[in-house]
Amino acid sequence: MSDLLAVTDAGLYCSQGDFYIDPWRRVPRAIITHAHADHARSGCGRYLCASPGTLVLRSRVGSSAPIDSLRHGETLSINGVEVSLHPAGHVLGSAQVRLSHAGTTWVVTGDYKLEADPTCAPFEPVECDVFVTESTFGLPVYRWQDPAAVATEINDWWRANRDAGRTSVLLAYALGKAQRLAAAVDPSIGPIIGHGAVMKMVDAYRASGVRLPPIDRVPPRARKMGGGRALVIAPPSVAGSRWLGLFGETSVAMASGWMSLRGVRRRRGFDKGFVVSDHADFPGLLTAIAASRARRVLVTHGFTDTLTRLLQERGVDAAVLPTRFTGEAAPDAAVAERDDDTQDDTTDMSEEAPV
Amino acid sequence: MKRFTDLYWRLDATSSTNEKVDSLREYFAAARPEDAACAIRVLSGGRQLRAVSTTLLRQWAAEAAGIPLWLVEECYAHVGDLAETLALVLPHPGPDAATTGVGMGLAECMRTTIEDLRGASDQQKRLVVERVWQLLAPRERIVWHKLLTGGCRVGVSQTLVARALAEVAGVDPAVMAHRLMGTGVTDAESYAQAMSSEPTADDARRPYPFFLASAIECEPSDLGPTSDWIAEWKWDGMRAQLVRRGADATLWSRGEELVNGAFPEVIAAAAAIPDGTVLDGELLAVRGNKLLGFAAVSKRSGRRSVPRKLLEEVPCIFVAYDLLEDDGADIRGLPLVERRLRLESLVPLPCTAGAEPAASEAVGVPFETAASPQPRLLHSPCVVGNAWDALAAARATSRGRGVEGIMLKRRSSVYGVGRVRGDWWKWKIEPLEIDVVLLYAQAGHGRRAGLHSDYTLGVWHDGRLVPVAKAYSGLADAEIVELDRIVRATTLDKHGPVRVVQPTQVFQLAFEGISHSTRHKSGVAVRFPRIVRWRRDKTPSEAGTLADLVQLIDAGTIDASPQPEMTP
Numbered sequence: 040m041s042d043l044l045a046v047t048d049a050g051l052y053c054s055q056g057d058f059y060i061d062p063w064r065r066v067p068r069a070i071i072t073h074a075h076a077d078h079a080r081s082g083c084g085r086y087l088c089a090s091p092g093t094l095v096l097r098s099r100v101g102s103s104a105p106i107d108s109l110r111h112g113e114t115l116s117i118n119g120v121e122v123s124l125h126p127a128g129h130v131l132g133s134a135q136v137r138l139s140h141a142g143t144t145w146v147v148t149g150d151y152k153l154e155a156d157p158t159c160a161p162f163e164p165v166e167c168d169v170f171v172t173e174s175t176f177g178l179p180v181y182r183w184q185d186p187a188a189v190a191t192e193i194n195d196w197w198r199a200n201r202d203a204g205r206t207s208v209l210l211a212y213a214l215g216k217a218q219r220l221a222a223a224v225d226p227s228i229g230p231i232i233g234h235g236a237v238m239k240m241v242d243a244y245r246a247s248g249v250r251l252p253p254i255d256r257v258p259p260r261a262r263k264m265g266g267g268r269a270l271v272i273a274p275p276s277v278a279g280s281r282w283l284g285l286f287g288e289t290s291v292a293m294a295s296g297w298m299s300l301r302g303v304r305r306r307r308g309f310d311k312g313f314v315v316s317d318h319a320d321f322p323g324l325l326t327a328i329a330a331s332r333a334r335r336v337l338v339t340h341g342f343t344d345t346l347t348r349l350l351q352e353r354g355v356d357a358a359v360l361p362t363r364f365t366g367e368a369a370p371d372a373a374v375a376e377r378d379d380d381t382q383d384d385t386t387d388m389s390e391e392a393p394v
Numbered sequence: 395m396k397r398f399t400d401l402y403w404r405l406d407a408t409s410s411t412n413e414k415v416d417s418l419r420e421y422f423a424a425a426r427p428e429d430a431a432c433a434i435r436v437l438s439g440g441r442q443l444r445a446v447s448t449t450l451l452r453q454w455a456a457e458a459a460g461i462p463l464w465l466v467e468e469c470y471a472h473v474g475d476l477a478e479t480l481a482l483v484l485p486h487p488g489p490d491a492a493t494t495g496v497g498m499g500l501a502e503c504m505r506t507t508i509e510d511l512r513g514a515s516d517q518q519k520r521l522v523v524e525r526v527w528q529l530l531a532p533r534e535r536i537v538w539h540k541l542l543t544g545g546c547r548v549g550v551s552q553t554l555v556a557r558a559l560a561e562v563a564g565v566d567p568a569v570m571a572h573r574l575m576g577t578g579v580t581d582a583e584s585y586a587q588a589m590s591s592e593p594t595a596d597d598a599r600r601p602y603p604f605f606l607a608s609a610i611e612c613e614p615s616d617l618g619p620t621s622d623w624i625a626e627w628k629w630d631g632m633r634a635q636l637v638r639r640g641a642d643a644t645l646w647s648r649g650e651e652l653v654n655g656a657f658p659e660v661i662a663a664a665a666a667i668p669d670g671t672v673l674d675g676e677l678l679a680v681r682g683n684k685l686l687g688f689a690a691v692s693k694r695s696g697r698r699s700v701p702r703k704l705l706e707e708v709p710c711i712f713v714a715y716d717l718l719e720d721d722g723a724d725i726r727g728l729p730l731v732e733r734r735l736r737l738e739s740l741v742p743l744p745c746t747a748g749a750e751p752a753a754s755e756a757v758g759v760p761f762e763t764a765a766s767p768q769p770r771l772l773h774s775p776c777v778v779g780n781a782w783d784a785l786a787a788a789r790a791t792s793r794g795r796g797v798e799g800i801m802l803k804r805r806s807s808v809y810g811v812g813r814v815r816g817d818w819w820k821w822k823i824e825p826l827e828i829d830v831v832l833l834y835a836q837a838g839h840g841r842r843a844g845l846h847s848d849y850t851l852g853v854w855h856d857g858r859l860v861p862v863a864k865a866y867s868g869l870a871d872a873e874i875v876e877l878d879r880i881v882r883a884t885t886l887d888k889h890g891p892v893r894v895v896q897p898t899q900v901f902q903l904a905f906e907g908i909s910h911s912t913r914h915k916s917g918v919a920v921r922f923p924r925i926v927r928w929r930r931d932k933t934p935s936e937a938g939t940l941a942d943l944v945q946l947i948d949a950g951t952i953d954a955s956p957q958p959e960m961t962p
Contacts, residue, residue: 178469302473306871
C-alpha cells in the first residue's frame with residue numbers, strides 16, 4: 040500500500056487522485072483547507088473548499104477562479120479517491136481533508152483549534168489511519184486560557200483606555216481572528232472600527248451568514264477617528280505606521296498565541312498582549328491526535344521535531360512532514376513587515392524554515 | 395506576595411520613569427515594613443542565594459507536568475527564561491489559587507518558602523515547592539521562581555527606588571539614597587530607621603551614592619577650553635569608596651558590597667588617613683610597575699578572605715580620585731578642583747603605575763623597591779595638557795599604559811548622585827577592530843528569547859575558519875530579526891541550542907584588548923568583543939586572519955586577561 044500523499048515541489052500531492060492540498064504553486068486542481076495566504080494561493084486551475092468558506096476563499100483568489108464546494112461531511116470521488124471535508128474550527132470555512140482510498144484513510148488538518156469560536160463551526164474529530172497535523176504551538180508552554188476570560192481582559196483594557204480618553208488598537212489577523220474578536224468583545228463599551236483589510240473579510244463573513252456587531256469603516260481621506268473611545272481592529276502590519284495617527288492617543292495591543300511569552304511581549308513593544316490563537320495549544324494538539332485514533336501521525340509546520348519525538352517516545356508511529364505552511368506568523372513577523380493595507384498579514388515568516 | 399508580584403509586573407510593563415516611581419510609591423505606601431525591607435533588598439539587586447538548584451526544579455516540574463525532562467529543556471531554549479518556562483509548563487493551579495495566592499506577605503513568603511529551604515533535604519524542599527506551585531497562578535510563579543533561584547532582577551535603578559521611598563517618607567532623595575547604601579535596609583527595624591526624618595546611627599559606616607560618568611558624545615574640543623577641565627587616566631580596575639570613620643575603615647564596591655575582606659592591604663593602609671575621610675577611587679591590581687587589568691582585580695573582589703598566594707600574585711592598591719568627606723564634613727558640594735586639592739594633601743603619593751619608567755622617575759616616586767614596601771594608597775594624578783591635541787596625544791598612549799583612556803571632569807563640578815550628564819565624561823580609547831565571519835548562533839534570553847542573537851565569530855587560519863570571539867549582538871533589533879532568519883535558513887547542523895551555520899555573513903568586530911590564551915583553541919583571547927557593523931558588502935573570504943590578530947598582540951603591550959570560556 041502506497042502513501043496517499045507526498046510532498047512535491049508544488050505541495051502536498053495525492054497521485055491516486057491527481058490533486059493537491061493547499062499547494063504552494065499553481066496547480067490544476069487544489070483542495071483548500073482554509074483561505075489564509077500560506078494555504079490558499081491564487082492561480083490554480085480549479086479549487087475545492089468547504090461550502091461555508093466559499094465567499095472567503097473567493098475574496099482571496101479572485102472572482103473568476105473556479106471554486107467547487109462540499110458541505111461538511113459530504114463525499115466526492117476524485118479519480119477514485121473519496122474526499123470529504125470536516126470542520127477544523129480555525130476560521131470560517133476551515134476544513135480537515137479526509138481522503139479514503141483502497142481501504143486507507145488519511146486526514147490533513149490544515150490549521151485547527153479546539154476552543155469555541157462563535158464565527159465558525161467547531162473542530163470535529165475524524166478517525167483515520169494517518170493523521171497529518173500542524174504543530175504551530177507544539178510546546179507545553181503554550182496553553183490557552185478560557186476564551187471568555189480573555190474576552191474579559193480585552194474588555195477591561197478597552198474600558199480603561201476609554202475612561203482615559205485613549206483609542207484602543209487591537210492588532211489581529213485580518214481573516215479569522217479579527218472577526219472572532221469583534222464577536223467576542225462587549226460592543227456597549229464603545230464603537231468598533233475595522234481596518235480596510237479587516238472589513239473586506241467582515242463583508243465576506245457577513246455575506247456567509249455570520250452575525251457580527253456593527254463595525255465602522257474608515258472613510259477615504261479621514262482626518263480623525265475613534266474619539267478616544269473606539270476599539271480599532273487592524274492587521275499587525277499597521278504597528279508603527281502613519282495610519283495609526285488617525286486615532287490620536289492610542290494604546291496598542293497584539294492578540295496572538297505568541298503573546299504567551301514575556302520576552303516576545305517586551306520585544307514587540309506593544310502596550311499590551313492578549314493570548315488569543317486560532318491554532319490548537321499543546322494539550323489541544325495531543326487531544327486531537329488521540330481522538331483521530333490514527334496509527335501513524337505526520338507532523339507539519341511548527342515545532343515538528345519536538346512533537347514528533349514526544350509522540351515517538353509515547354509509542355506513536357510519528358514522523359516530520361516538511362511543508363511550507365507557516366501557521367501563525369512568527370513573533371517577529373510584523374517587525375520586518377510594513378506592507379500596504381490590503382496585503383495579507385500572514386507572511387512567509389516561518390517559525391522554522393523548512394529544510 | 396501578591397502585592398509584590400503586582401509591582402513586579404507593573405514595573406515590567408512600562409518603560410516610563412514616572413510610572414515606575416508611581417508603582418514603587420504605591421507599593422511602599424501600602425506594604426508592611428518587613429515586606430518593604432525585603433522588597434528593597436530584591437529591587438536593589440543585592441546578592442540573592444539560590445535555595446533550590448535549577449536542576450532539581452526542572453526535574454520536579456517535568457514530573458508535575460507529565461512531560462520528559464528534554465521537553466522542559468526545549469521549552470527553556472525557546473522561552474529563554476527558566477522561571478517563566480517552569481511557570482508555563484506546570485499544571486494550572488486550582489480554581490481558587492488566583493484569589494488566595496500563598497496568603498502571606500513577601501517577607502514571610504521569602505522566609506518560609508525560600509530561606510528555610512536552604513538547609514533542608516531535597517525531599518523537604520520538594521514538598522514545599524510543590525505546595526507553593528499549587529497555590530500560585532503562572533504570573534506569580536514566575537516571580538517566586540526568580541526569588542527561589544536567586545535570580546530576581548527588576549528594571550529599576552537604585553535612584554528610582556530611593557526617589558519613591560523619599561516621597562513616601564518625606565525626606566530628601568539624596569538622603570534616602572545615602573541611607574540605602576551599604577548594609578542599608580535589611581529588616582523592619584532598619585526600614586523604619588531609613589524612613590525616619592531623624593539622622594540615623596548607622597550613618598557612620600555608609601558610603602555615598604556614586605557619581606557616574608557618561609561616554610563622551612562630542613569632540614572633546616567642543617567642551618570648551620581645556621582650562622575648564624581636569625583630565626585623569628581612566629583606570630582599568632574596580633570602582634570603590636574607602637570610608638574612614640571612627641575606629642574602622644570600610645571599603646565599598648559600586649555594587650554596594652562591603653569588600654573589606656577581599657582587599658586587606660588597602661584596609662591596613664587606610665589606618666594612615668584621618669578619621670572622617672571618604673575617598674572615591676579605583677582598586678587596581680599592580681605588579682612591579684605594570685597594571686594587571688580589571689580581570690585580575692576581579693579575581694580578588696568576590697572573596698571574603700584572600701589566600702596568601704593570591705595576595706602575592708595579584709597585589710592591589712587603591713587609587714583615589716575624589717574626596718567626598720573631609721574632617722567629618724560632607725564636601726560633595728564643593729567644586730572638584732577644591733576637593734582635589736584637599737585630596738592631594740591627604741593622599742600625597744600619585745599613582746604612576748603603567749607609565750614609562752622615565753616618567754615615573756621624573757615624578758620622583760619609586761613605585762616599588764625592595765627597601766620600601768609598595769604604597770597601597772595613592773591618588774590619581776592629573777593628566778597634563780594645555781590643549782586638546784596634547785590630551786589626545788596622552789590618550790593615545792593609553793593602551794601601552796594599561797588604562798582605558800581619559801576621564802574629563804569639569805573643574806567646577808560638584809559630586810552628584812547617579813549618572814548626570816554634562817560634568818563627567820569618559821573619553822575611552824578607540825577599540826581594536828577586525829572583520830569576522832559568523833560561525834555559530836544561539837538563541838538569546840530575556841528580551842531576545844527565541845531570536846538567534848548570541849554569535850560565535852571566526853577568522854581564517856590555514857584555510858579554515860576558527861572561532862575567536864563570542865558577541866551578544868550589538869546589532870539593531872531589525873537586524874537581529876533579519877539575521878535570525880538567515881541563521882535559520884543556513885543552518886548546517888544543530889548541537890542543542892547552538893546552530894552551526896554556513897559561513898556567509900561578515901561583521902566588523904571591535905574589542906578592547908587581545909592576549910595569548912591557552913584556554914581558547916585559537917590561542918588568542920579578545921576582551922569585550924562586540925559587533926559594530928554588519929559588513930554586507932564583504933564576503934567571508936575578505937575576513938581577517940588569525941595572523942592579523944597575533945600581530946595586534948605583538949603591537950600592543952596590554953595584558954588582556956582571558957574571557958570566560960567560549961562555547962562550543
